[in-house]
Amino acid sequence: MKVNPRVQFIILAILLIISFILILPSFSGVPEWWKGLLPDQKINLGLDLKGGMYLVLEVESDKAVETTLENRAQRLKKDIPELQTKILPGLKIAISVPLSKEDELKAKISDVRLKVVDTKIENDKFTLIATLTQREIREIKNMAVEQSLETIRNRIDQFGVAEPSIQRQGEDRIAVQLPGIKNPQQAIDLIGKTARLEFKLVDDENMKKINIQKLVDEAIKENPKAKDDPVLLNRLLKGKIPDDDEVLFERRVDRETGYVTRIPLLLKKTPLLTGDMVSDARVRENYQFNEPYVAIEFTSDGADLFAQITGEYVGKRLAIVLDNTVYSAPVIRERIPGGRAQITGNFTWDEARELAIVLRAGALPAPVKILQKWTVGPSLGEDSIRRGIMATIVGGILVVVFMAIYYGVSGIIADFALILNLIFMLAILAAFQATLTLPGIAGIVLTIGMAVDANIIIFERIREELRAGKTPRAAIDAGYSRAVITILDANVTTLIAAIVLFQFGSGPVKGFAVTLSIGIITSMYTAIFVTRAIQEFILEKRASPQTISI
């Protein structure tokens, strides 16, 4: 493998010019004429260096399937009012009717696209267990994740974060990256809200008859968790309140003290109107109390429905329910045409802003759960960068000095190759807009140590050949050609490990695999081709080389 130094130098010069063009935008601003004409992408800094938040969310897509099951079963209710449903584990629903309605249920079940898996008769009741087809379950789950992704993206866009990244990960996960975010908890609140808005009628008639507060207190005594879990609370209250009703808490905030009280309300279970029909939501100010409220606007269908409902139930209370919490329950004074409504609830400005965003962006089709989260403050990131650069410089100097002392002129040539290698690494990182993380910086440092390994292998071989009595020219030829195979074998195995690491790793660790892989590849070029070209060039310049400095 001979190289012509002149050709090599031209190639090197071209590569260096390209590299500088690629690197420049990452380190300084580029002039206006540069943009559009030349690449201006930068090396991205990872969240661990820049500060920010990383979240992995799991969409509980089973819940979306359960909602579908429930909705379909409920559609039978208008024909069979006595019908009762219960969600079973394994994405099934049990539908019970009196024995007399057995045939009717059997006849109608396929109309609502439910698949029967089992039936049984028990205590004068006929129970049918139904599910959905596997394909439909898959579709619903997939849709739930896609919709959640879309909704979360909308919410974050409206929240205003620079360069967020929201990606689907595997079957039911969503990875969210929010660089430079100041208040992580607020962002989490925003992302996590299911934001299911419902308008439900307050069952004032029965509230007069039943002492709701007493029942709720008893239920909470029985299981303290029921205090914050409306589903559990209503399970405990079953039989004590009308079947069509449920108990939810109204949240009231004292204007003076900010103290929050929760008052149980008896509501009709079936919502009259839901958030799907909201077309817009804005924060407005109530000048009387100097506090914000959220003004919502319905779609045209929603406006018609709202007018009809308010006309029908004049004098009754309509509860505005968001994620199972009642925000207000005003009395309907008159029919409201025009499709506008207000949500008041003693909000703070941040709360009102959040609420408006989630209403505009739409509801999540299923709840989401945090699987993994990390937040890094910006000061820690800056500190990491400073230390990383320091370690790179000191490590680099140690290696450079060692090589120069041990191998003389050849060592200095290797040092030159090492610096070129760093330049090329940064250029490739910029070209691919790769993300530089803290372990990534460690990868760069490590590459400095490994890049000269190739030269050590070559130089040791040349020394051996010289000792065997070869002329410098022959020794260099033999040294390079023999060592190249060894270097290739050694680097391929390191590359195998780095690729596995890239496949397996997440976030910062991935950054390490990236810089390590790039470094291995660029170092092979600089340590083999560039140093050889320089060695050849020096040999040519000298009249009759008897010795070389190695």
Next chain:
Amino acid sequence: MPLEFIKPGTIIRFLNYRRFAYLFSGTLIVISIISFFFGLNLGIDFAGGTELHIKFNRNVKISELRKTIESLHLGDVSIQRFGEMGANSFLVRVEKTSSSLKKGVSNIVSEALEKKFGKNSFKILREESIGPKVGAELRRKGIEAILFALIGILIYIALRFEFSFAVGAVLALVHDVTITAGMMNILHREFNLTTIAALLTIVGYSLNDTIVVFDRIRENMRKLKDKVKDLAEIMNISISETLSRTVLTSLTTLLVVIALLVLGGDIIRDFALALFIGIVIGTYSSIFVASPLVLAWDSYTRKRKKKGRS
């Protein structure tokens, strides 16, 4: 006169010391494995939980901090000082995670600390929280990653060299990884994703030296075919001839790893430490362990073949 650490022409009969090497390595491996049984210090990546890096701007006693956080009922609490002396930085780890999205662990801790130590007396620099499900998943994937890397390397070396070389190289790698993990465990270092990254790097890197030696053995097997019949002797010559580059390549890499260890900061320190141990052990194993294992495998298969024939 060039600078030389190892005098050219020196031949050390490394394979004569293989019994000592086996004994030494065996002891280290046994100690490592015993230490695993005494318990792994799993990081939250693998165990699940929440880790907070809290920095106070005044002196805070670790016992005070512990009492405050233990009163919050967040499961097992572990607190350690972090960073330079007198930095008042702490790593607080609790068992609970905040999957519910409502009120994060950092909020709960933050509120309690505000009450106890005053507002603006501290900063939460970093929070990491991993649910138990993801923890178990990462654990499985971490082990898989190391296995896949080893298998990939086994295949590559088997293709490029003889199979016995692949066996020797991979066993030597298992040796390096086990001892590095064991030493880290004995030093009470946390086992986390970064440790896996370090172990994989060691898998890739410590092989470099082994390959340089193997390459020379392959070359000498051809060159010295008529002069030296004994594989062990060829190995001795080859290891000796390549000794200076084995030592030098490790040395330059160690130089930068030491720079990382000393200057890279607290977050990267454990990673650098694992690399340091791994490179030292890896260099030792490419000289004293890998070739003897090739020899052992070679004579074992030869014997089996003979037996099969008779």
